Amino acid sequence: MTQENVFKCNCPLARVTEVIGEPWTLMVLREAFLGTRHFNDFERELGIARNVLSVRLKKLVDLDLLERVRSETDRRAVEYRLTDASRDLLPILVGLAQWSGKWLCEGHSATRFVERATGREIPRIAVRAVDGRELAARDVTMVPGPDANPELVARFERAVTAAGDVQGG
Amino acid sequence: MTQENVFKCNCPLARVTEVIGEPWTLMVLREAFLGTRHFNDFERELGIARNVLSVRLKKLVDLDLLERVRSETDRRAVEYRLTDASRDLLPILVGLAQWSGKWLCEGHSATRFVERATGREIPRIAVRAVDGRELAARDVTMVPGPDANPELVARFERAVTAAGDVQGG
DNA sequence: CGGTATCCCATTTGATACTG
DNA sequence: CAGTATCAAATGGGATACCG
Numbered sequence: 001m002t003q004e005n006v007f008k009c010n011c012p013l014a015r016v017t018e019v020i021g022e023p024w025t026l027m028v029l030r031e032a033f034l035g036t037r038h039f040n041d042f043e044r045e046l047g048i049a050r051n052v053l054s055v056r057l058k059k060l061v062d063l064d065l066l067e068r069v070r071s072e073t074d075r076r077a078v079e080y081r082l083t084d085a086s087r088d089l090l091p092i093l094v095g096l097a098q099w100s101g102k103w104l105c106e107g108h109s110a111t112r113f114v115e116r117a118t119g120r121e122i123p124r125i126a127v128r129a130v131d132g133r134e135l136a137a138r139d140v141t142m143v144p145g146p147d148a149n150p151e152l153v154a155r156f157e158r159a160v161t162a163a164g165d166v167q168g169g
Numbered sequence: 170m171t172q173e174n175v176f177k178c179n180c181p182l183a184r185v186t187e188v189i190g191e192p193w194t195l196m197v198l199r200e201a202f203l204g205t206r207h208f209n210d211f212e213r214e215l216g217i218a219r220n221v222l223s224v225r226l227k228k229l230v231d232l233d234l235l236e237r238v239r240s241e242t243d244r245r246a247v248e249y250r251l252t253d254a255s256r257d258l259l260p261i262l263v264g265l266a267q268w269s270g271k272w273l274c275e276g277h278s279a280t281r282f283v284e285r286a287t288g289r290e291i292p293r294i295a296v297r298a299v300d301g302r303e304l305a306a307r308d309v310t311m312v313p314g315p316d317a318n319p320e321l322v323a324r325f326e327r328a329v330t331a332a333g334d335v336q337g338g
Numbered sequence: 339c340g341g342t343a344t345c346c347c348a349t350t351t352g353a354t355a356c357t358g
Numbered sequence: 359c360a361g362t363a364t365c366a367a368a369t370g371g372g373a374t375a376c377c378g
Contacts, residue, residue, distance in 0.1 A: 002216070002371085002372075003192055003193065003217075003371075003372090010274075010277065010279035010280075011199070011279060011280060012265075012266045012267075012269035012270045012273065012274050012279060012280055013195060013196070013199050013262065013265060013266050013269065013280075014195075014196060014199075015269050015273045015274060016195075016265045016266070016268070016269040016273060017192065017195055017196075018273070019273070020189055020190070020265075021189070021190065021191075021192055021195070023172055023186065023190060023350090023351090024172065026182060026183075026185075026186055026190065027182070027183060027186075030180070030182050030183075033306075033311075034311070034324065038359075038360085039359070039360050039361065040359060040360070040361095045324070047171070048172075048351095048352090049351060049352045049353070050352095050353090050354095050360090050361075050362085051350095051351085051352080051353095051361090051362075051363085051364095052350080052351065052352075053361095054360090054361065054362075055350095063273070064272070074359085076359060076360085077359060077360085078359075078360065078361090082306070085272040087305075087306040088268060088271070088272065089268060090296055090305075090306045090309065091264050091294045091295055091296045092261065092264045092265060092268060092294075093182065094296050094309070095260050095261045095264055095294070096181075096182060096185045096189075096261060097181045097182050097185070097311075098181075099185070099257060099258060099261060100181035100182065100184050100185040101181045102257070103233070103254040103257065104181065104184045104185065104187070104188070104232070105179075105181050105184060105316075108179065108314075108316040109314030109315055109316055110179035110180060110181060110313065110314050110316045110317040110318070111179075111180060111181055111182075111311050111312070111313060111314055111317060112311070112312050112313075112314045113296075113309055113310070113311055113312075114309070114310060114311075114312055115298050115299075115304060115308060115309060116307070116308050116309060116310045117308065118298070120298065120299055121299075122296060122297075122298070122304070122309060123297060123298075123299055124260075125260045125261075125264070125294060125295075125296065126260055126294075127259055127260045127263050127282075127291060127294065128291075128292060129284050129287070129289065129291070129292075130284075130289055130290075130292055132301070135284060135291070136256075136259075137202075137251075137256040137259045138285070139284060139285050139286065140259060140263070140282055140283070140284065140285060140291060141282070141283060141285045142202075142203070142266075142280050142281070142282055142283075143280070143281050143282075143283055144279065144280060144281075145277075145278030145279050145280055145281045146278055147277040147278055147279045148279040148280060149279070155203065155214070171351085171352075172351080172352090192370090192371085193371095207339075207340085208339075208340050208341070209339065209340070209341095217371095217372095218371060218372045218373070219340090219341075219342085219372095219373090219374095220341090220342075220343080220344095220371085220372085220373095221370080221371060221372080222341095223340085223341065223342075224370095243339090245339060245340085246339060246340085247339080247340065247341090
């Protein structure tokens with residue numbers, strides 16, 4: 001099977017690789033969150049090749065993660081702006097940065113996320129139950145939804161009957 | 170500048186692309202969360218080429234995201250198990266799946282995350298302040314930590330002075 | 339079972355030059 | 359400013375065969 005087939009399956013995690021799986025894309029989004037709006041600024045800040053940047057921006061616009069609008073102040077300029085969808089990525093970006101800082105950067109703290117109003121650090125992103133309790137990996141499980149493909153459903157059932165510790169390890 | 174240089178900078182978000190940026194890696198982790206432990210099972214479930222899988226597993230072990238242990242039941246078999254670091258990715262995976270389900274899969278619900286004990290759906294992953302309030306993009310900002318590289322620090326300062334809406338758009 | 343080695347091929351990147 | 363066009367080079371995936 002080829003990569004593409006897996007990604008086209010009904011798994012949302014697979015589909016998300018379209019976005020964050022592409023090299024540079026996460027960095028482009030970071031820039032957008034940092035306030036970068038213009039093609040040339042993305043290029044300069046990231047040092048990305050112009051053709052690659054062009055393709056990435058197009059795709060992000062296609063996916064509705066960036067909005068391409070003509071600047072109001074300078075009619076010749078174009079601005080790439082965050083959308084509701086990309087703004088909704090904030091918990092992911094914060095979570096990724098926190099996780100990376102903890103497990104990949106080994107104590108280095110290059111970036112911290114803080115609440116703008118108070119300056120206080122954002123607590124770790126966590127999985128919580130409806131009542132707010134924090135949940136560990138073993139407390140959580142995936143179940144197939146109505147649109148799951150039959151293969152995945154079968155796998156879930158096998159996994160559940162085979163062992164209780166699907167998550168934990 | 171080449172891609173590698175950017176990623177080697179002190180940005181945790183950049184470093185994280187080493188993990189989730191590689192094609193297949195997210196899928197391998199998904200499999201591990203689903204209980205897959207053996208080389209041949211990863212291969213079969215994902216349809217990934219063996220050489221690629223080999224490289225991915227090695228890297229994940231290198232990064233301490235998988236632990237390679239000899240099976241206790243069958244001495245010849247090898248098991249790849251989740252580690253504390255990879256288990257700590259749960260909020261990210263849940264968040265990504267939720268986000269993808271909402272913005273990429275357009276109403277399709279192939280997978281749902283539920284609390285194992287109650288079967289109730291996991292609420293959306295969110296950024297919260299220390300007191301538990303949910304924060305929006307505009308409420309959050311990044312600040313350079315002690316180990317930030319000077320360039321990023323300068324950019325933050327420029328961004329802050331230039332506009333109040335670094336995040337919002 | 340758990341890989342490694344090899345080959346071929348497609349894609350993609352980066353650099354650069356050019357355009358409206 | 360905001361791209362497009364082109365090209366050489368590197369990378370990286372897939373398939374397959376082989377090995378302890």
